[in-house]
Amino acid sequence: MTSCLIRSVKYICNDIKFAAARVSCLTKNYINRPVCRISSVTPKEHPKMADRILPQIFKYVDDNTESYKQLLKEAVAIPSVSSDVKYRKECVRMVEWMQGKLKEVGATTELRDVGYQTIAGEQVKLPPVLVGVLGNDSKKNTICIYGHLDVQPALKSDGWETEPFELVERDGKLFGRGSTDDKGPVLGWLHAINAYKGVGEELPVNLKFVFECMEESGSEGLDELLLEKLKPEGFFKDVDYVCISDNYWLGTTKPCITYGLRGISYYFLEIECAKMDLHSGVYGGTVHEAMTDLIHMMNQLVDKNGRIQVTGIYDSVAPLTENEKKLYTTIDFDTEAYRHSIGATKLAHNGDKEQILMHRWRYPSLSLHGIEGAAFQPGAKTVIPGKVIGKFSIRIVPNQEPEEVEKLVFDYVNKKWAEHGSPNKMTITAQSGRAWTENPDHPHYQAAARATRLIYLTEPDMSREGGSIPVTITLQEASGRNVLLLPMGAGDDMAHSQNEKINVRNYIEGIKLFAAYLHEVSKLSK
Numbered sequence: 001m002t003s004c005l006i007r008s009v010k011y012i013c014n015d016i017k018f019a020a021a022r023v024s025c026l027t028k029n030y031i032n033r034p035v036c037r038i039s040s041v042t043p044k045e046h047p048k049m050a051d052r053i054l055p056q057i058f059k060y061v062d063d064n065t066e067s068y069k070q071l072l073k074e075a076v077a078i079p080s081v082s083s084d085v086k087y088r089k090e091c092v093r094m095v096e097w098m099q100g101k102l103k104e105v106g107a108t109t110e111l112r113d114v115g116y117q118t119i120a121g122e123q124v125k126l127p128p129v130l131v132g133v134l135g136n137d138s139k140k141n142t143i144c145i146y147g148h149l150d151v152q153p154a155l156k157s158d159g160w161e162t163e164p165f166e167l168v169e170r171d172g173k174l175f176g177r178g179s180t181d182d183k184g185p186v187l188g189w190l191h192a193i194n195a196y197k198g199v200g201e202e203l204p205v206n207l208k209f210v211f212e213c214m215e216e217s218g219s220e221g222l223d224e225l226l227l228e229k230l231k232p233e234g235f236f237k238d239v240d241y242v243c244i245s246d247n248y249w250l251g252t253t254k255p256c257i258t259y260g261l262r263g264i265s266y267y268f269l270e271i272e273c274a275k276m277d278l279h280s281g282v283y284g285g286t287v288h289e290a291m292t293d294l295i296h297m298m299n300q301l302v303d304k305n306g307r308i309q310v311t312g313i314y315d316s317v318a319p320l321t322e323n324e325k326k327l328y329t330t331i332d333f334d335t336e337a338y339r340h341s342i343g344a345t346k347l348a349h350n351g352d353k354e355q356i357l358m359h360r361w362r363y364p365s366l367s368l369h370g371i372e373g374a375a376f377q378p379g380a381k382t383v384i385p386g387k388v389i390g391k392f393s394i395r396i397v398p399n400q401e402p403e404e405v406e407k408l409v410f411d412y413v414n415k416k417w418a419e420h421g422s423p424n425k426m427t428i429t430a431q432s433g434r435a436w437t438e439n440p441d442h443p444h445y446q447a448a449a450r451a452t453r454l455i456y457l458t459e460p461d462m463s464r465e466g467g468s469i470p471v472t473i474t475l476q477e478a479s480g481r482n483v484l485l486l487p488m489g490a491g492d493d494m495a496h497s498q499n500e501k502i503n504v505r506n507y508i509e510g511i512k513l514f515a516a517y518l519h520e521v522s523k524l525s526k
């Protein structure tokens, strides 16, 4: 950290005269600070001049740290939980809030309608997708940036130390739902753009934005918007690169650039034994209970070592080559620190680094998430739930197609249900997104690596991510371009969990990283 600050200060001293000479008129930017507007000089025309811009930008970012935190506080305060329809208005408010911010930096924006989703037989309107364009210079490269504005649910009573929708700074960390996943990174792009403006520099690239508010709930409607509307309208025609910041470093100190994601196949296993909940004293012993059936079924899915029991599930997993195997040995990953950070007694696979990484990145895993309709509140509620929905998912990997995985799971669950022989009603439904991998030897990745070295003064690890961003492969296919994941947050940020946070350092240096990345990509050939 100290070295980054020293570097920024040193650069700004060299460039102070240069910066002063460029100011011609002042206006206000989106954080209400004066900015200068000038310069039609692009990095491609004057590379040396361009290389002096970044130090000014880094200084500008350091100087604006408090306002960046303030804006994240505003964003976190909007509880844009996509999985619960009672927050749907907040999702819309979140998208509109972000639209305002994009407009303030000069982007042309549109809110695109993506229709309805069906929840328990009801049609519920999906939040709109925010689509934006900033710059249209045919000499510049165009980057399409994707991010999401929705968050996972969070309640203080889940075990948060502070209110989840109130950004709280403590010990150099900003705690709050969405701070790292994905409001911090989305705002990072906005701040990086603003920093160019703040030092009076034209953006070196054109930008296109796709910001949705349903990522945590399967990105419903987004693929159709991208493939059936935006693509035919020519949105991707001039896109040269795609960048997403929505994952995390592997550890806490070493930056990463990410070239793979697992997909996800999410299941709702519903069992109904009665049309309402029943008093267990009155009805216990007289009915076949839905919860008993569900626990039996959920127990058939995975063994205690994490081996998925669904017949044929491992058949299509891409075979491990000798070359790929070697990649895992060089990755900087401390399994003991990882174990300690989550308070686990023992990791799977005896804590072996290579095995742990492979089971996060390239093998499927099945997790049991929860049961809707169960009496989960504290206290001795004596009810027999009439209907319960067990939720589980399989993280799927390259070569596994969602349709094929869904069929294997449906067949297996139906077989186990038949063997179980319950008179109750069982239904299973799924929603799935594909896995994604990219070529990390591409110049786009080299540009991101240069930007990362500039900020963190170290070589980034090329990583894969165990989580899923369903739209990534759609963006790859729709644009036909190289896609890169540039994480902002650290490996211990606890996305989706209690006390989610982003380190102030990751947030601020991440903004600089994005600015440096835009600069590096501007130098790539078209």
Ligand SMILES: C[C@H](N)C(=O)N[C@@H](Cc1c[nH]cn1)C(=O)O
Pocket: 181, 182, 215, 216, 217, 218, 246, 247, 264, 266, 466, 467, 468, 469, 470, 495
């Ligand atoms: C990696 C990304 N930040 C993320 O958290 N993605 C979610 C996507 C998802 C899909 N269904 C529900 N959520 C994840 O990997 O769980």
Ligand SMILES: [Zn+2]
Pocket: 152, 181, 216, 495, 496
């Ligand atoms: Zn998430």
Ligand SMILES: [Zn+2]
Pocket: 148, 181, 182, 215, 246, 247
């Ligand atoms: Zn995310």
